[in-house]
Amino acid sequence: MTHVPTLQSFIAGRWIGRQGAQVLRSAIDGHGVARTHEEAPDFAEATDFARRRGLPALMAMDFQQRAARLKALGKYLMERKEELYAISQHTGATRADSWIDIEGGAGTLFAYASMGTRELPSGNLIHEGPAMPLGKQNQFAGSHILVPRGGLAVHINAFNFPVWGMLEKFAPSFLAGMPCIVKPATATSYVAEAAVRILQESGLLPEGSLQLVIGGTGDLLDRLQGQDVVTFTGSADTAARLRANANLIRHSIPFNAEADSLNCAILAPDVTPDHEEFELFVREVAREMTVKAGQKCTAIRRIIVPENRLDAVAERLSARLAKVVVGDPSKEGVKMGALASHAQLEDVAARVDALLASSELIHGARDGFALLGDNVAEGAFFAPTLLKSCDPHAEGGAHDIEAFGPVSTLMGYADLDEAVALAARGKGSLVSTLVTRDPGVAARVVPAVAAWHGRVHVLDSEAAKESTGHGSPLPQLKHGGPGRAGGGEELGSIRAVKHYLQRSAVQGSPSMLSAITGEYVRGARVIETEVHPFRRHFEELKIGESLLTHRRTVTEADLVNFGCLSGDHFYMHFDEIAAKESQFGKRIAHGYFVLSAAAGLFVSPGVGPVLANYGLDTLRFVGPVGIGDTIRARLTCKRKIDQGKKSPSGKGQGVVAWDVEVTNQNDELVASYDILTLVEKREG
Ligand code: NDP
DSSP states (O other), X not given: OOOOOBOOEEXXXXXXXXXXXXXXXXXXXXXXXXXXXXXXXXXHHHHHHIIIIIHHHHHTXXXXXXXXXXXXXXXXXXXXXXXXXXXXXXXXXXXXXXXXXXXXXXXXXXXXXXXXXXXXXXSSOEEEEEEEEOSTTSSSEEEEEEEEOSSOEEEEOOSSOTTHHHHHHHHHHHHHTOOEEEEOOGGGHHHHHHHHHHHHHTTOSOTTSEEEOOSOOTTTGGGXXXXXEEEEESOHHHHHHHHTOHHHHHTTOOEEEEOOOOXXXXXXXXXXXXXXXXXXXXXXXXXXXXXGXXXXXXXXXXXXXXXXXXXXXXXXXXXXXXXXXXXXXXXXTOOBOOOSOHHHHHHHHHHHHXXXXXXXXXXXXXXXXXXXXXXXXXXXXXOXXXXXXXXXXXXXXXXXXXXXXXXXXXXXXXXXXXXHHHHHTTSSEEEEEEEOSOHHHXXXXXXXXXXXXXXXXXXXXXXXXXXXXXXXXXXXXXXOOSGGGOSOOEESTHHHHHHTEEEEEEEEOHHHHHHHHTSOOTTSOOBOOSSOGGGSOTTTOOTTBEEEOOOEEOOHHHHHHHHHHHOOOOHXXXXXXXXXXXXXXXXXXXXHHHXXXXXXXXXXXXXXXXXXXXXXXXXXEOSOOBTTOEEEEEEEEEEEEEEEEEOTTSOEEEEEEEEEEXXXXXXXXXXXXXEEEEEEOSOO
């Protein structure tokens, strides 16, 4: 008998588990791939280690440094990806399925690294500004900050994407400064364990930032505290059970769930079988039924089509499914592998039986279908199965039963209102696809469908050229759905990081808010010295360092010159009569002239550490500037971000945002904006 290795948990900096327990079998040929371990982890030690070692190690870094670390982890994982591909096939996954899991997981690390670098500050506090004055004199203001929660994150994952599912939760938690204790689903935990070993062996993980639990979670949830969070992916039943844990309820510990989802695809009535969109619809449904053998939280379970298209869709879809070669994913030509385990096979078979009580079989074979590969008789294979609902409005059918495999149910509708009503019968789903050629249909259907879905994908021939597909949750977009889908949210760019942070409102004087947020807040005390702020290197610049410029009176010659230079001869600047009749009652200067003139007032023209101006944020022309008005600018260092970047010549540089207020002779604000610059560091 071949040796079956024992998996280990990684707890408190040690790999534990010697004694083999449950055998985890290959989904392809049934041989033992790995065993879970017998020894129960000490969850007091695990949580303590996360708090005492993981938290300080993560807090010793800031958002920018953790973002850089995620990128390095992603690169390391990519270097060793083939090790993961080699074991991933035992889960029944084809190379394409494993690509989603493994490279999709690394891609999520890269995506969060890059979003973190671009969007998060240096330090460990996010200012969700702008601050708003709460008094008439602007001596009392309010704003919001987001800070690390000072707790740990427990991630409980599903079996279908052991790498991606882990990393899509780990990346934002890590960025937010939360140590993670990850519990993969047992069936495919050998892939998750291999991924965690690789990440640990990179030497890039701060101590205690990632622990792994193979097997049960014991009393882990009972040991959590108010600063901790739990995120879960799996069945709605387990979510409901875990959500009700007395300790979680007592301490209001956030519980983010991603559960069963009866996603749908809707074919709009404007699409006929002759349109390209008809084929796109069929292709999308077939793909979602067969990728990962339909074991995707986003898979299309309900196919909602006009009644007069039922036969055409059934025919084309069956033809496509008939071409799907099922078998050992390592064999050339295999398009669909096995379900992840025999338990899953039994579960899917039982649910198809239940679905057949209210639907008929259009395509698929329960037994004896063709399989490609040797020794596959013991595999957990299930044929692509298309059903047609006998009564789309009946209880207990496809709107209620999720067969987590290559199974989908076709149903007809009479009009768009009925299509929307059927979509809602899923009671909350992760995603729906609408295939239409008509923007009017999209505008009508999407808002109604969005109330029940976390994401809506609209497909036509134009979008198809670049569409990432119905089934791909993207790091940039929200993943999660209301109701039955768990009511949680994951991904969605920096929003996901914010799920793991604590938001607080802060009130105080602008100077206090500046000190707290590390960002200049208007009205705060400024620092004025003899040295022009543009002559300071990145390290020397202080938040609040400010320059009040000399003044400049705007003349008619300015307007004429600027108009000629730019070619902008808009009537408000050049037509005395029209301008008089306007709300301003006079000719006014171009807004862009005011911007340019302000730059002329505040720049320090000689060669210095300010390297480039790369943009403006929050620009508003607040008041008109007429001929004879006198303007001046205040330039104040607002925010500094150190992304650890270097110039091509190897000199260090950082981002500095400057607050600019342009005022007139009455001290009234006429223009307001932030300027974004790159500023050189003194030290390389
Ligand atoms: P489960 O709900 O059985 O398991 C999900 C995770 O929860 C696993 O890690 C499981 O561990 C763990 N778990 C189960 N019971 C407990 C418990 N009492 N305490 C702590 N952890 C627990 O779902 P499966 O992974 O088996 O998938 C089954 C169904 O989940 C699918 O049929 C599908 O409906 C749904 N699903 C939804 C997904 C989504 O993203 N929306 C993705 C994948 C699945 P263990 O494996 O050790 O039992």
